[in-house]
Amino acid sequence: MRYLVLLVSLLLPSALTAQEWEDRQVFGTSEAVSLRILSSTDTSFFAPIIEDFIETAPHISVEYLVTGTVDLDHAFRASPADFDVVISSAMDLQFKLTNDGFAAPLVDLDHPEWAQWHDRLFAFTSEPAAIVINRKAFGDLPLPRSRQDLIALMRAHPDRFQERVGTYDVRQSGLGYLFATQDARASETFWRLMEVMGRTGARLYCCSGQMIDDLRKGELVMAYNVLGSYAQAQAEQSEELTVILPSEFPTTMMRTVLMSKDARSPQAAEGFIRHLLMLQETGDALKFPLPPLTQSQNDDLLRTINLEPALITYLDKIKKQAFMREWENALVQEYRNYTP
């Protein structure tokens, strides 16, 4: 039934274009050129980047629209002409958009080969999936270093973790699905962890932001596969949060940007992407608050998901159904999913 509902909502893009955005902000006052950016990234991370861009191009005003990765994919596929630039953390969905011909080529960009695909999709951050812990709620338990530690802890202290563990709902979050499939691909440990989390009645979230909020409030003791960049930003503000990168295989995602092939302001869109990649390269934390690219080849600790055709594997209908079924069997044993 759940899928039917999901499918119906997919087939009704008009309902989605009239959707409520998680956030919608307009930068710049000019009415000459307006650039519509569709993004899954919180506005707070992008505001400095957009403001810096508008300083160099004051004739452009930017409308920044934020929504979840899956929604974003549907909204863009439904009306690619409504958006100029698409930014998402769901690499697989972005890759498929590019593979399906939704992206326009941008040539002569001085960008590393491994961080771009087909001159159309450009990665501009390296962000690991992290385990985030509320230290107060965690109490005197030893901090886990790996997924194995996490499994052992939850098994040993079911009471403390009961209904206070969070992770992505892969059915709602494209990024969550990407992290989950990449984890599953890397190790069987993932499924054991999911089973243990299912037994402890894990809460499921659509987005990293809410998970971190609940962590800070102490409603969650631990969250798995949280976006490291978001968590780190919060951890710096509150002393309660600790960000841990699993030592055995930290999955690292690259946020990607593409320009719509039907962009209404293609020059502004290209200018923005060039500016974004340029800021990424300079690594000025004030103007670019996201973690810049790190080449995984040089760093074994960060296993970066490659931009390659294999990304469409888990987007295959049959594969996705099978994975979802297995994931639900493991995690949503009694359908105790969190609905805010």
Add this chain to the structure above:
Amino acid sequence: MAVILFVVVRALATQVAQQGQDNILNASLSSILDTAVVRDGSVTLDFPYSSFSMLSTNADDRVYYAIYEDGTLLSGYEKLPAPDVLKADHRHFDTASFSGEKIRIASGARLLLASDGPRTVSVSVAQTQDALSETLNAISRNVALLGVGFFILSSGLALWAASTTSSQLHRLTRSVTRRGPQDLSPVTKAVPTEMGPLVGSLNMFMQRLDHTLQQSEDFIAEAAHRIRTPLATVRSHAEATLQRVEHAENRAALQSMVRAIDESSRAAGQLLDHAMVTFRTENLNMEEVDLVEVLQDLVQRMTPVAEMKDIALSLQTEGPAVLAGDAILLQNALRNLIDNALKYAPSETDVVIRTAKDDGISISILDDGAGFDLAEMHTLSGRFVRGKDTGNKIGSGLGLTIAQEVTTAHGGTMTLRNRPEGGACVTLSF
């Protein structure tokens, strides 16, 4: 050659590259098809991540696929142009167009046996051909370079071979050109065998030429002899008769006869001289000639003639004047000039021959005669041209022509002028 090489290699490379892409597509296809199973009554495929991972290319080629069960799309791209009917365990490769791009598509099928009967699962995997064409372009570039290199090399070799042959020819040409006028001996230098017949016939030709020249020289000498001798005989008879004849009319007739004989003899001599000069100037027999010696000899020989007219013939020199030239010709030219001077100079005057060495050698012959007619001065050296006021002087009009031709053949100039104090001056400058 280079073009054929290019076309053949390019065709071969296309085949190999296409084979390579087909192999990878086939591997990908097989890895997907192999995972097809019937579970709980429905077909499912749990294909590995590597199925598409292996399709990564440098050019980031796009990847498309479609999975069908009995012709119905299970998942993937629905509009992928896949073949309708596929035999199980058979692979089909095709080039098609999908969303505006050229793709290579591999298709295959498998028969699955479910409880309710057999089911056919077919899979198509497709890839764009950017990397392929990049590879082909790279190969084409290399082959084109190779072809051009091959062309340059073979042209270079051909040029080298041609120049080697033609340099032999040039050497032969030079050695023939450099020969002296009398040297008509056969070419004996070693030549390439291909040029043997040419050199052989050249040698034969030179032999014949040598022979002909010999004959013509003989003819000139013979003709001079044959004409002059009888004329001399006739003249001596006429002179003898003149002594005996007393009748004034007959004497006058005989005198004019002697004059005519003199004129003929001189003309014949000069004609032969001229023919000889013409012949010799074309084949100068260069040797060291001391002009002063030549002049001394001439003065000695012609003094009796001068004395007959009471003319003082003198030679003023500044030591030897050596010149590379044809002694016979130079002597002939100078003799004609002195002869002219003696002929036109009035009695009891001086004819002076003067040699000087400034930049080159110059010889001037000066007389106290009437000098040249200014209007005629330019035409006098032409053949058979005689001055108007020559009166009853015997002459053929070839004297100055001979002198002029000989001087020119030796790279010198002849100038005619009138002396301010009266009389003519002919100067030869070498």
